[in-house]
Amino acid sequence: MTDHFAWLLVWGTLVGLDLASVAQVMIARPFVAGTVAGILLGDPLAGGTVGMVLELFALDVLPVGVARYPDYGIGAVAAAATAAGSPGALGTGIAVCVGLVVAYVGELGIHVLREANTRDVRRHRAELDGGHLHAVRVLHLRGLLRDVVRSMTVSLIGLALAVAVYQWPLVTRAGAVLVTLVLIGASIGAAVSGVLQAVGRSAVLRWFGLGIVLGTIFVVVIQ
Numbered sequence: 001m002t003d004h005f006a007w008l009l010v011w012g013t014l015v016g017l018d019l020a021s022v023a024q025v026m027i028a029r030p031f032v033a034g035t036v037a038g039i040l041l042g043d044p045l046a047g048g049t050v051g052m053v054l055e056l057f058a059l060d061v062l063p064v065g066v067a068r069y070p071d072y073g074i075g076a077v078a079a080a081a082t083a084a085g086s087p088g089a090l091g092t093g094i095a096v097c098v099g100l101v102v103a104y105v106g107e108l109g110i111h112v113l114r115e116a117n118t119r120d121v122r123r124h125r126a127e128l129d130g131g132h133l134h135a136v137r138v139l140h141l142r143g144l145l146r147d148v149v150r151s152m153t154v155s156l157i158g159l160a161l162a163v164a165v166y167q168w169p170l171v172t173r174a175g176a177v178l179v180t181l182v183l184i185g186a187s188i189g190a191a192v193s194g195v196l197q198a199v200g201r202s203a204v205l206r207w208f209g210l211g212i213v214l215g216t217i218f219v220v221v222i223q
Contacts, residue, residue: 007040008081009155015073016106016151021144027073030054030099034076038084047080050095054079056187057100071106071154075099078158082165093180096187098165102158109150117143 011033018028026032031051038047058072079099083091120139121128127135 012074012077012155013151021147030072030076033073034080037077037080041084043084046083050079050083051076053096053187054099070103072103074106074154075103078102078162081162093183096183106154109154113150
């Protein structure tokens with residue numbers, strides 16, 4: 001992983017920026033972020049697997065407005081770096097744990113970023129009220145630079161944690177499998193909770209239930 005550290009750092013920074021500040025082309029989605037990180041490490045299956053589990057966790061939140069939410073994208077990059085090269089379930093659970101920790105560090109970073117941006121706007125309130133375009137541009141660029149620093153810092157923390165966990169595993173073989181099973185179950189629960197909150201008790205819920213039934217039948221028939 002250390003051979004690809006620079007590329008992973010760049011990718012993690014871009015993923016963090018995509019969450020709100022730049023582009024918003026969905027590379028911040030955990031499945032995309034994790035899969036690309038896995039490709040960079042030569043293990044796209046591991047990256048896609050941890051990204052998919054974190055994607056299920058991410059379905060429980062709606063990152064809009066002033067809502068506080070974890071940065072699951074950078075978390076997925078760190079998780080992929082942890083899981084790459086590990087056999088199956090042995091690496092997935094621990095890697096997802098790393099991803100969740102990093103995601104919540106990212107959430108803290110977003111909160112600090114917002115506070116800094118708010119203070120900057122208040123300091124230049126008179127210029128903004130006066131319609132000075134230069135002040136708007138400067139504030140925008142400062143906010144963007146702060147998010148670059150935030151994204152890069154969280155990515156560095158995530159990759160450092162991935163290196164540490166990869167070199168010094170925290171649990172036994174059986175414990176790693178157990179952690180994987182628990183986290184997969186938790187991610188499915190989070191995803192279902194998020195979907196149910198979104199559809200409520202409307203007719204959409206019935207269509208959702210029908211889709212689950214038909215999807216299950218399809219999988220059984222295919223198998």
